[in-house]
Amino acid sequence: MPEGLEAEIWRVAASPLVGRTVSDVWVDERVASVGLRDAVVGAEIAGVDRVGKVLVVEMQTSTGRTKLGLHFGMTGRLVVDGDAAIERLEYASGADRPSWDRLRLWTERDHRPADVPSLRLNDPRRLGRISLDADLTQLGPDALTLTSAELRRRLSGRRVAIKTALLDQSVVAGLGNLCVDEVLWTAGIAPHRPSDRLDAAEVTAIARACRRRLPVMLRRGGSTMGELTPELRRVAGDCPLDGTPLTRSKVGGRTTVWCPHHQL
Numbered sequence: 531m532p533e534g535l536e537a538e539i540w541r542v543a544a545s546p547l548v549g550r551t552v553s554d555v556w557v558d559e560r561v562a563s564v565g566l567r568d569a570v571v572g573a574e575i576a577g578v579d580r581v582g583k584v585l586v587v588e589m590q591t592s593t594g595r596t597k598l599g600l601h602f603g604m605t606g607r608l609v610v611d612g613d614a615a616i617e618r619l620e621y622a623s624g625a626d627r628p629s630w631d632r633l634r635l636w637t638e639r640d641h642r643p644a645d646v647p648s649l650r651l652n653d654p655r656r657l658g659r660i661s662l663d664a665d666l667t668q669l670g671p672d673a674l675t676l677t678s679a680e681l682r683r684r685l686s687g688r689r690v691a692i693k694t695a696l697l698d699q700s701v702v703a704g705l706g707n708l709c710v711d712e713v714l715w716t717a718g719i720a721p722h723r724p725s726d727r728l729d730a731a732e733v734t735a736i737a738r739a740c741r742r743r744l745p746v747m748l749r750r751g752g753s754t755m756g757e758l759t760p761e762l763r764r765v766a767g768d769c770p771l772d773g774t775p776l777t778r779s780k781v782g783g784r785t786t787v788w789c790p791h792h793q794l
């Protein structure tokens with residue numbers, strides 16, 4: 531599923547839209563805020579930002595600013611000016627059917643409406659959504675810039691498996707299943723450890739793994755580009771660090787791959 535890293539790739543891909551005027555919008559009303567089309571047509575795209583897994587398109591309308599939040603769910607992906615910055619997602623089919631579109635947004639450039647939508651959100655399973663005036667206040671600090679102090683504060687008073695805590699977007703924003711497994715593997719922490727039983731050094735190791743490991747995966751192309759590759763995860767092969775056979779289990783209902791030798 532798309533994680534914060536995929537949203538970051540789409541943020542960069544969508545940034546050339548800044549300064550353009552929205553000429554038309556079509557949304558699948560089952561997954562969009564009421565009144566979205568009316569609020570956005572005629573607005574100027576003032577900025578493209580990202581908070582966790584959410585892409586935020588800032589719009590300047592005649593009456594003020596509004597934020598369009600694109601939530602990608604399990605299988606959503608973004609197509610900008612006809613180009614998909616990420617062709618294939620791990621859990622998506624790779625096919626692109628127009629009937630899976632949930633948002634089409636056209637802009638005009640040089641007073642000419644473009645033929646293809648400038649933004650398309652294509653989502654086969656329809657678990658994503660498009661929100662107007664997106665409320666992002668419930669999200670925790672972003673994983674890419676997470677500090678030890680922030681993580682320690684967010685974990686205090688929570689007693690769940692550390693993997694479950696890290697998947698909670700109000701604790702840390704942007705991590706999904708693949709990135710959490712990669713971060714815990716990098717930090718050497720077992721995924722089922724109770725979140726309130728980690729010592730300061732272990733919390734620091736997790737925050738540092740987020741800041742150091744995630745940018746490497748981002749440069750390589752996203753959440754599927756960890757050392758725990760999708761192939762390695764499928765077969766539960768050997769730990770790339772020490773050669774121990776990896777364990778494949780469920781933590782909080784999510785498939786989890788980890789090394790029983792160096793993740794303690």
Ligand SMILES: [Zn+2]
Nearest residue numbers: 769772789792
């Ligand atoms: Zn290992």
